[in-house]
Amino acid sequence: MHEDTERQLINQAQAGDTNAFETLxxxxxxxxxxxxxxxxxxxxxxxxxxxxxxxxIWKQLHVFKGDxxxxxxxxxxxxxxxxxxxxxxxxxxxxxxxxFQKNDESEEEWMLxxxxxxxxxxxxxxxxELKEILQQAIFQLKEDYKTVIVLRDINQYSxxxxxxxxxxxxxxxxxxLSRARASLRIFLEQTKEPYKSFFVKMSNKEGTQ
Amino acid sequence: xxCHECMEQLSSYxxxxxxxxxxxxxxxxxETCPSCTEELAVLExxxxxxxxxxxxEVPQTLHKDIMxxxxxxxxxxxxxxxxxxxxxxxxxxxxxxxxxxMVFQNSNLTMKTEKLDRGSGDYTMQSKIADEEMILASDAxxxxxxxxxxxxxxxTENRTFALDKVALQESASTLSAVMEEWEITSGQxxxxxxxxxxxxxxxxxxxxxMPDEEHVTSIVLYQVTDKTAxxxxxxxxxxxxxxxxxxxxxxxxxxxxx
Numbered sequence: 001m002h003e004d005t006e007r008q009l010i011n012q013a014q015a016g017d018t019n020a021f022e023t024l025x026x027x028x029x030x031x032x033x034x035x036x037x038x039x040x041x042x043x044x045x046x047x048x049x050x051x052x053x054x055x056x057i058w059k060q061l062h063v064f065k066g067d068x069x070x071x072x073x074x075x076x077x078x079x080x081x082x083x084x085x086x087x088x089x090x091x092x093x094x095x096x097x098x099x100f101q102k103n104d105e106s107e108e109e110w111m112l113x114x115x116x117x118x119x120x121x122x123x124x125x126x127x128x129e130l131k132e133i134l135q136q137a138i139f140q141l142k143e144d145y146k147t148v149i150v151l152r153d154i155n156q157y158s159x160x161x162x163x164x165x166x167x168x169x170x171x172x173x174x175x176x177l178s179r180a181r182a183s184l185r186i187f188l189e190q191t192k193e194p195y196k197s198f199f200v201k202m203s204n205k206e207g208t209q
Numbered sequence: 210x211x212c213h214e215c216m217e218q219l220s221s222y223x224x225x226x227x228x229x230x231x232x233x234x235x236x237x238x239x240e241t242c243p244s245c246t247e248e249l250a251v252l253e254x255x256x257x258x259x260x261x262x263x264x265x266e267v268p269q270t271l272h273k274d275i276m277x278x279x280x281x282x283x284x285x286x287x288x289x290x291x292x293x294x295x296x297x298x299x300x301x302x303x304x305x306x307x308x309x310x311m312v313f314q315n316s317n318l319t320m321k322t323e324k325l326d327r328g329s330g331d332y333t334m335q336s337k338i339a340d341e342e343m344i345l346a347s348d349a350x351x352x353x354x355x356x357x358x359x360x361x362x363x364x365t366e367n368r369t370f371a372l373d374k375v376a377l378q379e380s381a382s383t384l385s386a387v388m389e390e391w392e393i394t395s396g397q398x399x400x401x402x403x404x405x406x407x408x409x410x411x412x413x414x415x416x417x418x419m420p421d422e423e424h425v426t427s428i429v430l431y432q433v434t435d436k437t438a439x440x441x442x443x444x445x446x447x448x449x450x451x452x453x454x455x456x457x458x459x460x461x462x463x464x465x466x467x
Binding site for chain 1 (some may be wrong): 216217218219220221224226234251252255256258259260261262263267268270272274275278279280282283408
């Protein structure tokens, strides 16, 4: 969308024009939903979270002064909404006493042992499976890492945009991203399921191409 | 360059975020180190896969659901907006009433004689007041709480208090029924409206513009504390101003612009 058009729509929406808001929000629904889905893992939660984010944007649009890009402002609201939900879910889970997780803080120690007996190597390699494994691994990352991976490696935002969205320095974006990627790689290299088969699948897939 | 140093830089290397010198160093190391080269390949593979996670199918009902909720929100917002001047009026009237009640509580000598004259036949008036107070209570919860606190703190005076309120209610309604009225004549009608609008905003006075805010012919200002300030302000800003003050009592002020 052209900047002037966007500015005009923002003004109209700020004055209470829901049609202008509809045009404005339409182009952001997909990226918002993508961030929510990749951060929260569950489609249902992502669906609800996207709605909440859009309502927040509508309600708070009058405070948006145009100091940053609208997209940056929207993605900041989105990541904050997801982080809030993750924290709430985490508290809820802790109360329910997790049987599968030894320790939430330690990335290396947690283990979801379900189905570790199953041999997956012979399965037909599908993109879908790889995506699910990857999504699972992202979900296990600590919040800071998860956020930068979703913003940079999935949604492809620039370092500058991420720095602004998260309100951190460029140097922090760089180092956090580097550690997040390394951490993700460690998850994927685990010898337990579901990760056990990630690189196997990858190499099978490459072989078939 | 050591292998661990190189590995730390790989992430930024892939994204082209290294300085030319750093990039050169990493490049040189990679040429001679198979394990770091392997590491780079693995990282690139993972990133490629991550990129694919961008393809998300947005549920078709999402947009519709969002807009439905926005419209509900928008309606709610409008309702609040329209109620605002009225709410302000009710809340400020309740506050004035409370203050008056408290003042008369402490010096109700004259009121008591009045009360005796009236006798006990004022039942309908009292029940009407009770109704009105319920309306006020729902909008001015805080003021009402204070009043309730006062009432319970003075249980022995309850009867007197209730009767006092009858007289007070009457005087309060007389106050708000009489509206001061100014007729302003000037060639700069828009200027006058603008000055009054600024005054109302600054003094936090509830204002009603008729027939609408864009084409004002008369303005009602509620609970104006300093009318002299307003007339001074108008005289200062408008050159060909003439104010004719028709009614000179009342807290509320009606201004007719001619």
